[in-house]
Amino acid sequence: MDAEKAKEYGEEEERCPVEEVALVVPETDDPSLPVMTFRAWFLGLTSCVLLIFLNTFFTYRTQPLTISAILMQISVLPIGKFMARTLPTTPYELFGRKFSLNPGPFNIKEHVIITIFANCGVSFGGGDAYSIGAITVMKAYYKQTLSFLCAIFIVLTTQILGYGWAGILRRYLVDPVDMWWPSNLAQVSLFRALHEKENKTRGLSRMQFFLVALAGSFIYYALPGYLFPVLTFFSWVCWVWPKSITAQQVGSGYHGLGLGAFTIDWAGISAYHGSPLVAPWSSIVNVGVGFIIFIYIIVPLCYWKYNTFDARKFPIFSNQLFTSSGQKYDTTKILTPHFDLDVSSYNSYGKLYLSPLFALSIGSGFARFTATLTHVALFNGRDIWRQTWSAMQNAKLDIHAKLMKSYKQVPEWWFYVLLLGSTALSLLMSFVWKDQVQLPWWGMLFAFALAFVVTLPIGVIQATTNQQPGYDIIAQFMIGYVLPGKPIANLLFKIYGRISTVHALSFLADLKLGHYMKIPPRCMYTAQLVGTLLAGVVNLGVAWWMLESIQDICDIEGEHPDSPWTCPKYRVTFDASVIWGLIGPKRLFGPGGMYRNLVWLFLIGAVLPVPVWVLSKIFPDQKWMPVVHFGISGMPPATPTNIASWLVTGMIFNYFVFKYHKRWWQKYNYVLSAALDAGTAFMGVLLFFALQNEGHNLKWWGTQVDHCPLASCPTAPGIKVKGCPVF
Numbered sequence: 001m002d003a004e005k006a007k008e009y010g011e012e013e014e015r016c017p018v019e020e021v022a023l024v025v026p027e028t029d030d031p032s033l034p035v036m037t038f039r040a041w042f043l044g045l046t047s048c049v050l051l052i053f054l055n056t057f058f059t060y061r062t063q064p065l066t067i068s069a070i071l072m073q074i075s076v077l078p079i080g081k082f083m084a085r086t087l088p089t090t091p092y093e094l095f096g097r098k099f100s101l102n103p104g105p106f107n108i109k110e111h112v113i114i115t116i117f118a119n120c121g122v123s124f125g126g127g128d129a130y131s132i133g134a135i136t137v138m139k140a141y142y143k144q145t146l147s148f149l150c151a152i153f154i155v156l157t158t159q160i161l162g163y164g165w166a167g168i169l170r171r172y173l174v175d176p177v178d179m180w181w182p183s184n185l186a187q188v189s190l191f192r193a194l195h196e197k198e199n200k201t202r203g204l205s206r207m208q209f210f211l212v213a214l215a216g217s218f219i220y221y222a223l224p225g226y227l228f229p230v231l232t233f234f235s236w237v238c239w240v241w242p243k244s245i246t247a248q249q250v251g252s253g254y255h256g257l258g259l260g261a262f263t264i265d266w267a268g269i270s271a272y273h274g275s276p277l278v279a280p281w282s283s284i285v286n287v288g289v290g291f292i293i294f295i296y297i298i299v300p301l302c303y304w305k306y307n308t309f310d311a312r313k314f315p316i317f318s319n320q321l322f323t324s325s326g327q328k329y330d331t332t333k334i335l336t337p338h339f340d341l342d343v344s345s346y347n348s349y350g351k352l353y354l355s356p357l358f359a360l361s362i363g364s365g366f367a368r369f370t371a372t373l374t375h376v377a378l379f380n381g382r383d384i385w386r387q388t389w390s391a392m393q394n395a396k397l398d399i400h401a402k403l404m405k406s407y408k409q410v411p412e413w414w415f416y417v418l419l420l421g422s423t424a425l426s427l428l429m430s431f432v433w434k435d436q437v438q439l440p441w442w443g444m445l446f447a448f449a450l451a452f453v454v455t456l457p458i459g460v461i462q463a464t465t466n467q468q469p470g471y472d473i474i475a476q477f478m479i480g481y482v483l484p485g486k487p488i489a490n491l492l493f494k495i496y497g498r499i500s501t502v503h504a505l506s507f508l509a510d511l512k513l514g515h516y517m518k519i520p521p522r523c524m525y526t527a528q529l530v531g532t533l534l535a536g537v538v539n540l541g542v543a544w545w546m547l548e549s550i551q552d553i554c555d556i557e558g559e560h561p562d563s564p565w566t567c568p569k570y571r572v573t574f575d576a577s578v579i580w581g582l583i584g585p586k587r588l589f590g591p592g593g594m595y596r597n598l599v600w601l602f603l604i605g606a607v608l609p610v611p612v613w614v615l616s617k618i619f620p621d622q623k624w625m626p627v628v629h630f631g632i633s634g635m636p637p638a639t640p641t642n643i644a645s646w647l648v649t650g651m652i653f654n655y656f657v658f659k660y661h662k663r664w665w666q667k668y669n670y671v672l673s674a675a676l677d678a679g680t681a682f683m684g685v686l687l688f689f690a691l692q693n694e695g696h697n698l699k700w701w702g703t704q705v706d707h708c709p710l711a712s713c714p715t716a717p718g719i720k721v722k723g724c725p726v727f
Contacts, residue, residue, distance in 0.1 A: 015027070015398070015399065016177060016180075016398040016399065016400065017177060017398070018177065018178070018180045020180070020182065020185060020280070021180050021185065021516075023665075023666045024185045024188055024192075024666070024670060025185070025188050025400065025516045026192065027399045027400070027403075028403075029403045029518040030518075031406060031407070031518075033107045033108070033109045033110075034103045034104070034107070034109075035109045035110060035113055035519060035520060035523045036113065036523050036526065036527075037103055037110055038087075038100075038101045038102075039080055039083050039084070039087075039101075039102075039106060039110055040110040040113045040114055042083075043076045043079060043080060043083075043114045044113055044114040044116070044117030044118070044527065045117060045530075045531075045534060047069075047072035047075075047076060047114055047115075047117055047118040047121065048117040048118060048120050048121040048531050048534055048535055048538075049121070049534065049535075049538055050072070051067060051069065051071070051072060051118055051121030051122055052120075052121040052535045052538045052539050052542070053538060053542055054067050054685070055067055055121065055122060056132065056538075056539055056542040056543055056546075057542060057546070058688075059132075059569055059570075060136075060546060060550075060553065060554070060565050060570075061564050061565060061566070067122070067681050067684070067685065068122055068677050068678075068681060069115055069118035069119045069121070069122050070187075070190070070674050070677045070678045070681065071678060071682065071685075072114070072115070072118040072121075073111070073114075073115045073118065073187075073190065073191075073678075074190075074194075074214075074678055076111070076114050077106075077111065077194055080106035080110065080111065080114075081105075081106045083102070083106065084102060084104070084105050084106040087101045087102035088101055089101075089102045089103075107195075108191055108194075108195040108517065109517065109518070109519055111191060111194070111195070112191065112513065112514065112517045112519055113519065113523060113524075113527050115187070115513075116510050116513070116514070116519075116527045116528060116531065117527055117530075117531040119506070119510055119531075120528065120531030120532050120534070120535040121531075121535050130158075130494075130495055130499040130502065130573075131154050131155045131159075131495055131499065132155065132539055132540065132543045133569065133570050133573040134154065134491040134492065134494075134495055134573065135151050135154060135155070135540070135543065135547075136547065136554065136570045136573075137491060137570055137573050137574045137577060138436075138491070139547050140547060140553055140554040140555070140567065140570070141554065141570075141574045142335075142487070142488070144339060144436065144488070146436055147433065147436070148540075148544060150429060150432075150433045150436055150437070151540055151544065152536070152537070152540055153425055153426070153428075153429045154429070154437075154492070154495065155536045155539060155540045156422075156425075156532075156533065156536045156537075157422040157425050157426045157429070157496075158422075158495050158496060158499055158500050158503065159503050159532050159536055160418050160419075160421065160422035160532065161419065161422040161423065161426070161448070161496065161500040161503075162499075162500040162501065162502070162503030162504035162505075162506070162507060163415070163418055163503070163504070163507050163528065163529065163532060164416070164418045164419025164420075164422060164504075165419070165451065165452070165455050165500065165501065165504035166415075166503075166504045166505075166507035166508045166511065167410070167412065167414065167415025167416075167418070167419075167525075168412065168415055168416075168419070169455060169456055169459060169504070169508065170508070170511060172456060172459070173456070173459045173460065173463050173508050173512075174511045174512050174515055175401055175515075177398040177400075177401065178463075178464065179459075179460070179463035179464065179512070180463065180464065181462070181463050181508075181509050181512040181513075182278050182279060182280055182464075182465075183274060183275070183278050183509065184509060184512055184513045184516060185278060185670050186275065186277070186278045186670040186671075186673045186674050187513055187674070188513070188516050188517065188670070189206070189669075189670030189671050189674065190210070190670065190671060190674040191517065192206065193205075193206030193207050193209075193210050193671050193674075194207065194210075203667075206667060206668070206671050209667075209668050209671055209672070209675075210671045210674065210675050211675075213671070213672050213675035213676065213679070214675040214678055214679045214682075216679065217266065217675055217676045217678070217679025217680055217683075218679035218680075218682050218683045219679075219683075220679075221265075221266070221267070221680045221683040221684065221687075222683055222687070224263075224264070224267070224268070225265075225267070225680075225683055225684055225687050226687045226691060226692070226698065227698065227702070228702040228703070229702065229703050229704070229705055230701075230702045230703070230704060230705065230706075230707070231263070231264050231265055232263050232265040232267075232268045232705060233252075233253035233254045233258075233261060233263060233268070233639070233641055233705055233706045234253065234261060234262050234263065235248075235251055235252050235253040235254070235256075235258075235260075235261040235641075235706055235707060235708050236251070236260060236261070237250065237251025237252075237259065237260045237261065238251050238252055238708035238710075238711070243710075244710070245710045245711075245713050245715055245724075245725070246304075246715070248708040248709075248710040248711040249315075249317075249710075249711050249715075251708065251711075252317075252708035252711035253639060253640075253641035253706060253708075254639060254641070254706035254708065254711075255315065255317055255318070255706060255708055255711035255712045256316060256317055256640075256708060256711040257295055257296070257299065257300070257316065257317070257640050258295075258639060258640035258641035258644060259296070259640075261641045261644075262641060262644070262645055262648075263642065263645045264645075266676045266677075266680050267680050267684070268641070268642055269642070269645045269646050269649055270646070270676075270677070271638065272637075272638035272642055272643070273287070273638075273642075273643065273646050275673045275676070275677065276646045276647070276649040276650030276653070276654070277649070277650070277653050277654070277669055277670065277672060277673035277676075278670065278673055279465075279650050279654065280464075280465060280654065281650070281651075281654045281658065282465070283465040284647060284650040284651060284654060284655075286465075287643070287647065288647045288651075291640070291643055291644070291647065294360070294364065295640050298360065299316070299360060302356055302360065303316050303356050307716075308356060309353070309354070309356060309359050309594055309595060310324075310353065310594075310716070311355075311356035312714060312715045312716040313325075313326045313353070313714050313716040313719050314353060314354075314355045314356065314714055315355050315711070315712045315713065315714065316355065316356060316357060316711075317355060317357045317358075317636065317640075317711070318357075318358065318636070319355070319358055319572060319575060319636035319637060320355070320575075321352055321353070321575055321578060321579070322352070322353040322354070322355070323349075323351075323352075323353065324350055324351060325719065325720075326714050326716075326719040326720075326721055327721070329353075329578075330349075331578050331582065333345055333349050334346040334349055334582070334583075335582065339438070339486075339487060339488055340485050340486060341484070341485030341486075341582050341583065341584070343485075346583070351587070351594065352578070352579070352583055352588065353594065354579075354595070357636070358636060359595055359598065360598075361635050362473055362595070362598065363595075363598035363601045365470065365471070365472070365473035365474065366473065366474070366477075366598060366599065366601040366602045366605060367601040367602070367604055367605030367608065368469045368470070368471070369454075369469075369471045369473075369474045369602070369605065370602050370605035370606035371469075371605040371606065371608045371609055372454070372457050372458060372461060372469045372471075373454070373457055373606070374605075374606050374607075374608070374609045374610070375457075375461070375609040375612070375613075376456070376457035376461070377457075378609055378610070378613040379609075379613065379616070400515060400516060400518075401515075403518055404515060404521070407518075407520040407521055407522075408520065408522055409521050409522075410521045410522055410524075410525045414525065418529075423444075423448060426444050426448075426496065427441050427444055427445075430443070430444050436488070437488060437489070437492050438483070438486045438488040438489035438492070439479075439483075439488075439489040439492040439493055443479065443482070443483065443489060443492075443493055444496060446478075446479070446482075446493070446497070447475070447479075447492075447493050447495075447496035447497035447500075448496065448497075448500075450475060450478070450497040450498075451496065451497055451498070451500045451501050451504075454471060454501060455501045455504050455505070458471070458501060458505065459504075459505055459508060462505055462509075463508075463512070468502075470498070471498055471501075472494055472498050472576070474498075475493060475494045475497040475498040476490050476493070476494050476576060476577075476579075476580035476581065477580060477585050477589075478493075478497075479493035479494075479497075479580075479581075480580040480581055480584045480585040480586075481584070481585055481586060483581075484584035484585075484587075485581075485582060485583075485584060486581055486582075487577040487578060487581030487582040488577075488581070489581065490576075490577050490580050490581025490582075491573070491581065494576075507528055510524070510528060511524060511528075546565075550565050552565075553565045553567065554566065554567035554570060554571070568637070572636075572637060653665070653669060653672075654669075657669065709723065710724065712724075713725070
């Protein structure tokens with residue numbers, strides 16, 4: 001269906017009502033373009049394997065690096081064009097079907113399919129590598145004996161389970177026009193910049209602009225990435241008051257509240273909330289409101305005025321676990337040989353304590369969970385209910401959905417087969433390896449039910465605001481009450497009850513990208529399924545090799561304290577298993593627990609969306625998003641400086657530039673986002689292999705991440721911590 005054919009629907013009705021989409025996504029299609037070509041298979045599988053290897057490798061290092069699919073998205077273009085010029089065009093016949101190694105010029109749809117393969121490599125090895133995180137915790141931290149077959153079951157079933165959820169929820173989260181998935185617009189813009197020939201106008205073309213921005217980003221990242229890392233957390237307040245604990249607690253960008261601190265490192269800006277250039281302005285505003293209220297009002301009051309939870313015995317900002325005397329908590333003293341809690345040893349050793357910001361962040365997670373459900377019920381409940389009964393027959397379709405109707409759809413039973421198959425294998429695992437996984441069959445079913453309930457409402461929020469509210473805390477809180485003292489069971493429940501949702505949303509985002517780029521749905525299904533299976537096997541293979549071959553991996557206090565393999569991401573996973581699984585929420589948040597009052601935030605979160613909903617009825621022309629409480633999402637390990645810099649950057653581009661220079665924004669905004677990602681990734685890889693991996697590290701004033709040593713000190717009287725004054 002070409003542009004003339006599409007116009008038969010009526011120009012006014014077919015245009016996408018979401019302005020950002022209408023400005024970026026092409027409203028035409030060429031169904032004659034080949035998609036699943038030999039080039040697409042070869043480059044797609046190669047990209048998937050390469051990315052999963054690199055991301056798995058980097059995730060264990062002290063300075064982890066997630067290499068996005070944009071790296072391969074750019075790299076495969078010249079290779080694809082080279083293959084189009086050199087491969088033979090002779091047609092062949094296989095199983096009665098004709099095909100050619102070279103069906104013509106390398107086209108944009110092949111490029112999209114290759115990127116879908118590459119995204120599987122990022123999902124497994126990068127920010128979403130939670131199943132490998134659980135296996136790492138089991139082997140490296142708990143020193144548990146785990147069979148490789150059990151590990152492969154864990155990795156693949158969580159992914160396939162998420163794929164099953166995604167297929168069932170397509171009708172709610174991909175087809176409707178209002179579910180526009182903002183992060184995809186950067187990908188669409190980049191594809192157009194790489195493939196479309198632009199009319200000659202003033203200024204640079206998209207491709208020229210991309211190359212210039214890519215070069216600038218590539219060169220610049222040598223500063224924060226190697227030569228001058230202090231640019232990542234520029235905490236000038238600490239330099240003005242070098243002997244003041246309070247000033248450094250307030251001004252430290254890495255260990256404090258980050259007031260006045262900033263980062264001019266793109267990796268630091270986009271580390272936890274993604275690129276601010278692709279976040280809607282309404283989302284940025286709401287995140288900013290929640291951030292200011294929490295960081296600059298609630299936390300200071302709890303720490304300095306009320307000393308909530310004995311806060312002044314500990315650093316104001318830390319994800320470490322502490323004893324009552326402010327020392328680091330030694331979990332080996334309370335663990336049995338069967339990886340259960342030794343209650344008598346726990347009672348003897350003492351209670352576990354958290355830093356104030358860590359504790360309040362957990363409380364905000366309680367509020368986020370109930371607020372998410374309430375918000376979606378109020379704002380989207382009627383539409384979801386109607387779509388359930390009408391099966392999308394009466395849903396509002398834009399030009400993109402109409403164009404996609406010309407392609408053969410994927411039967412829903414294909415996804416049901418994957419869902420039921422992964423469920424059966426997961427239950428089998430709970431019987432065969434019950435001592436290793438600790439999670440009984442009914443715990444698995446409980447996890448599946450939780451994922452089923454929350455995937456849709458969280459997907460609605462991510463598809464409209466580019467923010468994904470997490471409920472890791474809730475999943476672990478629930479099973480921690482049901483199965484206290486079992487950290488491995490807690491880890492596995494989190495994977496099946498929460499991480500399957502993460503992967504489902506990743507698949508749904510890719511499905512929407514295919515929707516925008518008019519990729520046949522059955523081609524998308526094939527690429528995602530094959531990429532998932534391949535990435536899972538390679539992911540576990542690389543991780544298993546590293547865990548078996550690197551001595552004292554993840555052990556910063558072992559025989560090799562200077563080792564680069566300190567696993568900071570997985571340390572957080574281990575700490576969570578201690579809090580929710582080993583010690584359990586009843587001891588921390590139940591009657592008599594130090595943090596029992598935080599449980600009230602479940603109720604507060606459920607009520608918070610109500611006034612927002614009322615305001616949306618009074619002022620229907622305004623956008624009201626459920627992300628006020630997202631301002632503290634990810635802290636720790638995210639820092640206030642990361643989020644504050646994200647907010648400022650988003651305000652500049654998605655308010656001022658969008659409002660006053662809309663043509664520039666339309667042409668270049670998402671291209672700039674992709675160029676910054678790609679340039680940073682290219683330089684990060686180059687620095688590692690050329691310098692850091694060879695031990696060529698600089699040591700001078702500018703290479704220290706944060707010059708605020710006193711920010712980590714407690715301020716309560718009588719607490720003795722190395723390097724800190726005693727009050």
